[in-house]
Each structure stands twice: as structure tokens, then as C-alpha cells.
Amino acid sequence: MRTSRWQIPALLALILFLIAFPYLFTQPFLQRTMILIIMWSVLGLAWNFLGGYAGQVSFGHAIFFGLGAYTSTYLFTEYGISPWLGMIAGAVVAVIVSAIIGWPSFRLAGHYFAIATIAAGEIFAIIFRNWKTVGGAVGIYIPIVRGDKLIDFQFHDSKIGYYYIILAMLGLAALTTYALERNRIGYYLKAIREDPDAARSLGINVTLYKMYAMALSAAFTAIVGTFYAQFVLYISPNTVFALNISIQMALVAILGGTGTLAGPIIGAAVLIPMAEYTRVYLGGRAGGLHLVVYGLLIMIISVYQPGGLMAIYKQWRQKETARKMQQVTDAAAAGKEG
Amino acid sequence: MLQVEAIEVRYDDVPALRDVSLEVKEGEIVGVIGSNGAGKTTLLRAISGMRPVAEGAIILDGVPLHTLKSHEIAAHGVAHVPEGRGIFAYQTVLRNLYLGAFLRTKEERDEMLDRVFELFPRLYERRNQQAGTLSGGEQHMLAIGRGLMARPRILMLDEPSLGLMPKLVDMIFELVQRINREDGLTILLVEQNVLESLEVADRAYVLETGSLVLEGGGRELLDDPQVQKAYLGM
Numbered sequence: 385m386r387t388s389r390w391q392i393p394a395l396l397a398l399i400l401f402l403i404a405f406p407y408l409f410t411q412p413f414l415q416r417t418m419i420l421i422i423m424w425s426v427l428g429l430a431w432n433f434l435g436g437y438a439g440q441v442s443f444g445h446a447i448f449f450g451l452g453a454y455t456s457t458y459l460f461t462e463y464g465i466s467p468w469l470g471m472i473a474g475a476v477v478a479v480i481v482s483a484i485i486g487w488p489s490f491r492l493a494g495h496y497f498a499i500a501t502i503a504a505g506e507i508f509a510i511i512f513r514n515w516k517t518v519g520g521a522v523g524i525y526i527p528i529v530r531g532d533k534l535i536d537f538q539f540h541d542s543k544i545g546y547y548y549i550i551l552a553m554l555g556l557a558a559l560t561t562y563a564l565e566r567n568r569i570g571y572y573l574k575a576i577r578e579d580p581d582a583a584r585s586l587g588i589n590v591t592l593y594k595m596y597a598m599a600l601s602a603a604f605t606a607i608v609g610t611f612y613a614q615f616v617l618y619i620s621p622n623t624v625f626a627l628n629i630s631i632q633m634a635l636v637a638i639l640g641g642t643g644t645l646a647g648p649i650i651g652a653a654v655l656i657p658m659a660e661y662t663r664v665y666l667g668g669r670a671g672g673l674h675l676v677v678y679g680l681l682i683m684i685i686s687v688y689q690p691g692g693l694m695a696i697y698k699q700w701r702q703k704e705t706a707r708k709m710q711q712v713t714d715a716a717a718a719g720k721e722g
Numbered sequence: 723m724l725q726v727e728a729i730e731v732r733y734d735d736v737p738a739l740r741d742v743s744l745e746v747k748e749g750e751i752v753g754v755i756g757s758n759g760a761g762k763t764t765l766l767r768a769i770s771g772m773r774p775v776a777e778g779a780i781i782l783d784g785v786p787l788h789t790l791k792s793h794e795i796a797a798h799g800v801a802h803v804p805e806g807r808g809i810f811a812y813q814t815v816l817r818n819l820y821l822g823a824f825l826r827t828k829e830e831r832d833e834m835l836d837r838v839f840e841l842f843p844r845l846y847e848r849r850n851q852q853a854g855t856l857s858g859g860e861q862h863m864l865a866i867g868r869g870l871m872a873r874p875r876i877l878m879l880d881e882p883s884l885g886l887m888p889k890l891v892d893m894i895f896e897l898v899q900r901i902n903r904e905d906g907l908t909i910l911l912v913e914q915n916v917l918e919s920l921e922v923a924d925r926a927y928v929l930e931t932g933s934l935v936l937e938g939g940g941r942e943l944l945d946d947p948q949v950q951k952a953y954l955g956m
Contacts, residue, residue: 574813575821578810579810581808582808582809584772584792585770585802585804587796587825587872588821
């Protein structure tokens with residue numbers, strides 16, 4: 385993407401705003417909403433590595449989210465291992481599982497891959513519901529550690545600690561995406577997305593590169609899974625291995641625009657406040673209303689602009705550039721005549 | 723160099739190629755001509771591993787290609803320029819060419835890039851443009867250029883003249899000949915444009931509904947009454 389004059393100052397302003405946010409807005413509800421927006425931005429970016437750049441639409445990413453949450457939580461509750469170490473362990477587990485799922489399912493093309501990921505997601509939900517060692521269907525409560533120390537990954541007096549941790553994760557995911565866009569691996573993935581046969585005929589091992597993308601995607605998703613567990617302090621198969629999570633990850637990226645850096649962040653910024661506000665204001669009376677809105681959004685995006693909000697913005701900018709160039713040529717023509 | 727030995731290729735049990743044998747020698751331009759649906763594209767897809775070979779063998783200098791995967795076949799020096807070009811429309815011209823050199827070192831890539839720009843000055847002019855914004859003829863040039871970037875031992879072209887205006891068709895065939903002569907590149911050319919391809923081909927095969935019915939020198943086939951009647955309308 386080309387950068388225009390105002391993009392860098394705007395980006396710096398956004399970063400400063402995000403850093404100052406918890407001090408500008410001290411209400412717990414706003415802080416919580418912002419944490420969720422950022423969390424889903426990171427999840428959208430994570431999904432985007434596979435779904436956006438490699439073009440493999442997954443509806444099973446809750447697997448990696450759940451594995452991250454369960455690995456760190458189990459290691460902490462059973463062995464007292466710091467969730468920070470558990471987070472790394474969770475990412476490793478997720479990468480291994482992504483290879484086990486990816487190896488057979490990348491042989492499937494298009495829709496069949498998406499269906500396979502839904503099935504895989506359900507298998508993991510069922511396993512964890514019945515696995516007594518990790519709490520079965522009841523799940524695991526994470527014991528509260530007072531003191532709000534960074535090393536404990538728990539904050540009770542204020543949510544600011546969580547806020548900066550997830551903001552740092554967003555920074556990491558955004559930088560990784562930025563690097564991927566400029567790295568040859570990013571170009572290989574885009575080539576695979578556009579035309580897998582042509583990519584193969586150039587000597588690109590398509591399955592292998594898809595697996596790289598999935599591993600990267602799984603690792604980031606698992607890290608956020610640990611964050612979620614520490615934020616909520618309770619996990620169960622129905623919350624972390626839910627199909628809902630997989631769908632929302634995909635939706636955040638698709639709404640904003642897949643295969644772009646800003647897309648998943650914009651998608652989360654639009655979708656999450658909407659979900660939170662409908663939940664708060666309509667919660668009791670119309671639970672699940674936000675799901676209806678999601679459904680409508682999917683329909684609107686797929687009919688109107690499959691490229692998402694980013695594509696709508698790009699279209700607008702192209703028109704704007706064309707208009708300006710027309711003005712310049714008109715002016716030049718007028719100058720010649722005069 | 724390349725031997726196709728009695729291969730059969732099927733789509734859902736229906737054979738698209740039956741008992742097809744052909745040979746390409748080092749430094750040759752070999753044409754495979756035939757009408758729509760004769761199995762020309764299937765033949766190239768079988769050689770480059772995108773279509774499984776049910777029977778028979780495909781051998782490149784002793785290496786059995788039919789047992790390998792597409793990307794491994796590419797690594798053995800087979801470049802397939804697909805029909806309908808198969809360029810990456812949302813990436814720049816330069817990026818498309820770089821992708822062609824996936825298997826090459828940076829030095830080899832840059833050296834080959836100079837050669838491709840020498841052959842196709844238009845691609846140099848448009849190197850930073852998105853490939854999808856090129857004209858049809860330029861996209862053909864890009865597809866061929868991308869195939870060359872791999873420094874293949876054999877370049878397979880699937881209907882490089884398809885959908886181009888006559889002037890551009892002449893230009894593409896001239897380039898095919900130039901690449902063959904100046905770079906010593908072996909070329910397997912699949913075409914519906916019988917007249918032009920027989921003029922540049924050293925040898926050619928005629929494919930009809932999945933079987934080879936004729937073979938001979940390019941000029942020889944041009945003079946063949948059967949070919950003249952069926953393909954040249956004489």
C-alpha cells in the first residue's frame with residue numbers, strides 16, 4: 385500500500401491515543417470495551433495470516449485459542465508455572481497441532497478446507513468437554529493472585545495492566561504483518577492465494593507455505609488465548625473452544641478487509657463495540673441480537689464488497705485520485721489554450 | 723531430453739489422453755497442434771504434475787517426472803506457462819517476475835531479469851504496474867517472461883497466442899524463436915494456431931481427441947494434405 389502525506393502523522397497520533405487511552409477514559413466499561421477491541425484486532429490479524437495472505441478460510445481457530453488458554457491455565461493451576469511461560473508453551477502446542485491439522489486438510493481445496501476446520505474445531509470442543517483432568521465441561525477457575533504484579537499476569541485494582549499487555553500484543557502482531565507484507569514469504573503466500581496452480585508450477589511448495597502461515601496464525605491465536613484466560617480468570621470448553629470464537633475471528637478480518645494490515649483492526653473497531661453495546665442495552669431482552677447483526681453484515685459484505693471496508697476505502701481513494709488528476713489535466717489543457 | 727511414453731490421463735475415468743508418446747530433444751521447438759478439447763492442455767498439465775498420469779511414464783533426462791509433485795517437477799527445470807496466462811494480477815510486474823525466479827539465487831534472478839527486459843522492453847516500462855492492469859498482449863509477455871525467470875531446461879507454452887490480435891501473434895512467435903535460438907532453450911509449444919506454430923516448430927505432433935495421429939517436421943506437416951484439409955482450410 386502506498387503511503388500518502390498524512391498517513392504517517394495519522395498513524396503516530398493513533399499510537400499516542402492508544403497509549404494514553406486508559407488515562408483519558410477511566411470508566412471501567414470503556415476500558416473493558418477497548419481491551420476487547422484490541423484483543424479481537426490481534427485475533428483478526430492472527431486469522432489474517434492464514435485466511436488473508438494465504439487465502440485459506442478457517443472456521444476452526446478456536447482450537448488454537450482454546451489450546452493457548454488451557455495450556456497456560458493448566459500449567460499454572462497444577463504446577464504453579466507462570467502464565468508468561470505457559471503462554472509460550474501454549475503457542476508451541478498450537479503450532480504443533482496446526483501442523484497436524486494442516487498436513488491432511490491442505491489437500492482439500494476451497495470450501496472443503498473451511499468445512500474440515502469446522503469439524504476439527506468441534507472435535508476439540510468435545511475432547512475438552514470430556515477430559516476430566518482439565519476440568520471437563522465445568523472448566524478451570526484460575527486462583528486469584530493479589531498484588532497486581534506484571535509477572536503474575538493478573539490485575540484487580542485496575543484493568544490498565546491488561547490493557548498494556550494486549551496493546552503490546554497488537555504491536556507485535558501488526559509489526560509481524562508489516563514484515564510479512566514486505567518479505568518474500570508474504571509474496572509467495574499472495575501468489576498461492578491468487579493462483580495455487582501457477583504458484584506450484586514456479587516451484588513453490590504450496591502445502592509447506594500454507595503450513596507456515598497456519599503455524600504463525602496458530603501461535604498468535606494461542607497467545608491471545610492465554611491473555612483471555614488471565615483476563616477472565618475462568619475458562620471452559622464452551623467459552624474458549626466455541627465455534628462462535630472461530631466465526632468472530634474470521635468476521636473481524638473479513639469485515640475490515642482480508643490480506644491487509646489495517647483491515648482486521650478496523651473490523652474489530654466496528655464489530656466489537658456494536659456487540660458490546662447491543663449486549664449491554666438489549667442483553668436481557670434480545671440476547672443474541674448481535675449475532676443477527678453479524679449475519680446481516682456477512683450478507684452485505686459478500687454482496688456489496690467482498691474486499692471489506694478497506695476495499696471500499698481504496699475504491700474511494702482511487703476515484704479521488706482520478707478526479708484530482710482530471711483536474712490537473714483540465715487545468716493544463718486550459719493553460720495551453722489560454 | 724523429455725520422453726512421454728504411452729501415457730493415459732483420465733478425468734473421472736474418462737480418458738482425456740490415450741497412449742500418447744512424444745519426444746522433445748535438447749534445443750528443439752516441438753509443437754503439439756490440435757483443435758479445442760483435443761487434450762493439449764491436459765498433456766502439459768500431466769507433464770508439470772498438475773494432472774495425475776494413470777498409465778505410462780514421463781521421463782526428463784532419466785528422472786521419472788510422473789512420480790513427482792508439481793513443485794518438484796519445476797525444480798527439475800520444467801517451466802509451464804499456463805493457458806489464460808495465470809499471472810498474479812494483484813502483484814506488480816516486477817514481483818511476478820521475481821516469483822518466477824523462486825528457485826534461483828538472487829544473482830541468477832537479476833541476471834535473468836536483464837534478459838527478460840531486453841526481450842520485452844514493454845515489461846520494463848511497466849515494471850511497477852499491477853499485472854492485472856496490463857493489456858492482453860502484455861500479460862502474455864509477462865507470463866512468458868515469468869517462465870523464463872526460472873531458467874528452465876524446458877519451457878512449455880500453452881496457447882501463447884490465444885486471444886491476441888494478428889500483429890501480436892506474429893510478435894509472440896518471433897520471440898519464441900528468438901528465445902530458442904539465442905538462449906538455446908528447449909520449447910514445447912501447444913497451439914491451436916496451426917499455421918504459425920508449424921512455421922516455427924522443428925517438429926510437431928497432431929493431437930486429435932486424446933490421441934496422436936500424425937508427427938513430422940514442422941514444414942513437412944504444413945505440406946501434409948491431411949493437415950491442410952483439417953486445420954488450414956485448404
